[in-house]
Amino acid sequence: MxxxxxxxxxxxxxxxxxxxxxxxxxxxxxxxxxxxxxxxxxxxxxxxxxxxxxxxxxxxxxxxxxxxxxxxxxxxxxxxxxxxLRRPTPEDLQRLLAVGEERGFPGMIDSIDCMHWEWKNCPTAWKGQYSRGTAKPTIVLEAVASYDLWIWHAFFGPPDTLNDINVLDRSPVFDDIINGEAPQVTFSVNGREYHLAYYLTDGIYPKWATFVQSIKLPQGPKASCFANRQEGYRKDVERAFGVLQARFAIIRNPALSWDKAKIGKIMRACIILHNMIVEDERDGYSYSQQNVSEFQQGEGSGNAHVDLSYSPANTNIADMFVRRTKVRDKKMHAQLKKDLVEHIWQKFGSNY
Incomplete structure (x- = not known):
């Protein structure tokens, strides 16, 4: 730093x-x-x-x-x-949505993935739940990172026997949406309006309305164009993990502590320091400076809109289940992905 x-x-x-x-x-x-x-x-x-x-x-x-x-x-x-290490404010969301739309993904805010930190001195009684097969014990970190490597969400502590889906079931990443505390996001793709922002993920994540994966075996130029764009921008979180480990070798090396709580504090502190460095060096970034400066001046930010005057909704069980169902809507996921394929082809298809 x-x-x-x-x-x-x-x-x-x-x-x-x-x-x-x-x-x-x-x-x-x-x-x-x-x-x-x-x-x-x-x-x-x-x-x-x-x-x-x-x-x-x-x-x-x-x-x-x-x-x-x-x-x-x-x-x-x-x-x-x-x-x-806060959740994005409405102003942060508007900036992330503007950058996502510039990249060809309206409504996209960040990318999400998991990394593993080896635990060398894991207690013998715990090695079974922190080891997968004959592998060494590790602890899982789920993180959400944006284009400038800022880590917006960090959930650390699940054992290695859990994969990304099991970690997601325990994660609080969608708690603000389910509880009605998230700002209202509205955007349109291919002439269709949506009301839930989404993350870019790899293929292991479920087909929810808030996730967009790549196409495993793309057939035709439209699918290939979408897959290349999605796989390229999803690497934001992978880059964030790489920079985090490069800056703090204590995370890259096996953890030597016996106390899991202390290991968690070290991880959290390193992420906070990482974000402080990102903010301190952000003026030197060249990517999307024009788009971000336009947002800061209050000029055009595309069709994505965040309600800056939102108020938290009433948190009753019935409404929470409705919002949870919307987050996990597979039909909306399929429609969104289909519209994104068409949108990206219209915007970048001339290059293929």
Whole structure:
């Protein structure tokens, strides 16, 4: 991360988290500074090395380095989670929909997928549920990422014996829609109006109205054009996983902790830091800057519309079941996919 961003994190932690405030011992000697503690924690996250590797550089022992890491991830979650791991606001949704329409997918907001983090020190009693066959124990992360690699949703903790569908059944990714708390989205594809935004996914996900998969064996130029576009843009979440692991080697390497709760906090803190870096470096991105700038100026944002004045609906059981049925509507999924094939062919067919 850039130095100003790191110093901003150090300043917030030193002012609001007691552990990072510098103190003097009984002899009047100053203790470790917030800069030393944060540097040690960042190095452990970024390089994924053993705890005693920061001894020579920052003069911290292994025990102190472990405490710095634990307090650092808890401080990051406490101070920055509400801002950098939030659900999209109506303004965020409008921007994502504008970019999705520019790419040829009206109503598309993000892509969703799962990744696995190996758990080296998994307790023996738990290895059966965290291992699939003879594979090593891993913990699953379900994430939703946008075109600029911002991770909007993170659900971490299910064991490796669950696949993407089983993880989805436990995930809260559609809770806001089912509870009537999501903003109303309206868009049209091929002359037909829809009211549920969707994610791009791979073939394992179910055929719901909120998912659009590729065509496994495309027949003809229209299907091939759609499959190429969908498979290319679905890689946003794969790129986000790759960048996340490249920035924080502790996630790429096997987890060494015995405590699953601490592993979850490390993952959540790394995602928050990743989003902070994305926001800090976003001005340097070239993709869709014209479209995003048009949205920020209030100019044309296509046919997709988000109701900015929505109010949460009444959450009674009957309405929740109706909304849940709409999310899982297979007929709407088939119609949406058919319309998207025609729309993408009309927009990009001249290139095939």
């Amino acid at each position: 850039n130095k100003p961003l790191f110093l901003h994190i150090v300043d917030r932690l030193s002012n609001e988290i007691p552990y990072f405030q510098q103190r003097a011992d009984a002899t009047g000697r100053s203790g470790l500074s917030a800069l030393q503690k944060c540097t040690a924690a960042i190095r452990l996250l970024a390089y994924g090395t053993a705890l005693d590797t920061v001894d020579e550089y920052i003069r911290l022992g292994a025990t102190t380095a472990r405490k710095c890491l634990e307090h650092f991830v808890e401080g990051i979650i406490t101070l920055f989670q509400d801002e950098y």
